[in-house]
Structure formats: structure tokens, C-alpha cells
Amino acid sequence: MNTFIEACIKANEEISLALKDGFDTTWFEKTEVGAGGDVSSKLDLMAEEIFIKHLSSFGHIESEESGLILNDALDKESSKIIIDPIDGSSNALSLFPYYGTSVAKVDALGLVEDAIVCNLVNGDIFLKTTEHKTQQGKLFSSKFHTPHTVPHSEVGLFEKAYAHPELVSHLGQENLKFRSPGAIALSLAYAHTVSYVLFVGIFRIYDFAAGLALCEGLEVIVEEDYVIVSKEKKIAKKLEQLVKTQVKIIRR
Secondary structure (H helix, E strand, O other), rough: HHHHHHHHHHHHHHEEEEEEHHHHHHHEEEEEEEOOOEEEEHHHHHHHHHHHHHHHHHHHEEEEEEEEEOOOOOOOOEEEEEEEEEEEEHHHHOOOOEEEEEEEOOOOOOEEEEEEEEEEEOOOHHHHOHHHHHHHOOOOOOOOOOOOOOOOOOEEEEEOOOHHHHHHHHHHHHOEEEEEEOOOHHHHHOOOOHHHEEEEEEHHHHHHHHHHHOOOOEEEOOOOOEEEEOHHHHHHHHHHHHHHHHHHOOOO
């Protein structure tokens, strides 16, 4: 395991330990609109600070909260580390148990070298490096394995389903059952397990850089306005057809 991945795991373990005894009341406080367009909470900023401490020596950091955080000790062409300090912030701040973190290290060409997504609730951690395919493990454990999967998944994951009621209706007619848990990178990390992962909306690099890297070997469709991942090409194509016909795409 390379030193960057080890540092990512240590950062996630530190955040996990900070959450272990319950949320500090100050973490629920809102601050200002972050680089990703959402209002940052002090929980987001707490996690961001921990990632900066562990990862800044490996490259310049691009965070959903604070934007570009340069390390003056590094060359401008050094790797960039794209982080979403808390993936599923609204879930976390509602004490709904589906939230985590997302980190991707990209080279000067923007290609992902290393990716790691962690579920802070149950300790699941997923990683991929240039040397190894996607692996799954647990925080505070050194054991990793190929991601869990099942032959006939019964549900998919549809992120931002609330914004697309017509598409929801047609998914029901096609018997494409889904859940909408509200943490995009984390949902992509579970793409090997579920029937599909669908996202319709504005593509933000913070949400997808690490998660999509973990979907190696799956059917992946990425457009400006939607992302579809599935173990089955037939399901991926059916979803794309539904999206194109049932969703009014507004390009900017």
C-alpha cells in the first residue's frame, strides 16, 4: 500500500474517532458558501482540516469547502488532491447514517492515480491505486478484498431523485427499484453491489473524481447532465434511454 493511501486511511480514522462519541454542537453551525456551491458546516471544515494535515505534503488540495489550497513547498505541476471532506453533509447533520469522505489524487493531466471513499458510519473503505484494482476493507483493519457483489441486486441508487419525479415514475413502471440515500461518492463506491447508480444533475468534480475511479470494470456512462453506472450493459442503456426521454436537460 502506498504512502498516500496510508495517509488517507489515517485521516479517515482520525475523523471517525472524532465522531465516535457523538457530534459536537458547534459542527451543526453553518459558515459560508463553499467552492462546491453549498454552504459549508463546521463539520465539513473540521474534516477538511484533518485531510489538509495528512495530505498536503502529497499535492495541492482542491476541496469542496475551501477551493484550491496550495502548498508553497511544491511545484505548480505537482499532483492535485480533490476532496469532499464530508460526502453527504446533509445526512450527517440530520444524523441520518449514510455519509462519508471522498479523496482522489490526480496527475498533471487530470488522470486519477489514487482514489479512496470511506463510509464513516459503518467503517467500509474502498480504494483504488495505479497498481491495484478496487479493493474494499474496514477502518482500523489492514485486510482488504475485492468489493462485495451479488448476482441479482434488487435495488439501484438514484441520487437527486427528488428533483426528477417524472423519471421516478417511469423507473417504477420499468420495475427498476431504487433508494436515494444522498451521498454520491459513497453510492458510487457501492456500485459493485447494487443494480445501478444513477445521478441526474450538475456534474461536480468533488462528487465524482474518486467514486467513478472505483467503478472500474462496470458499465459507466458519463455526460454533462447525468452519470449512470451498472454491472449490466442492458440496464445502463435502458436507464440512459429513460433519462434522455423523461428528463428536461438544461445545459449551461
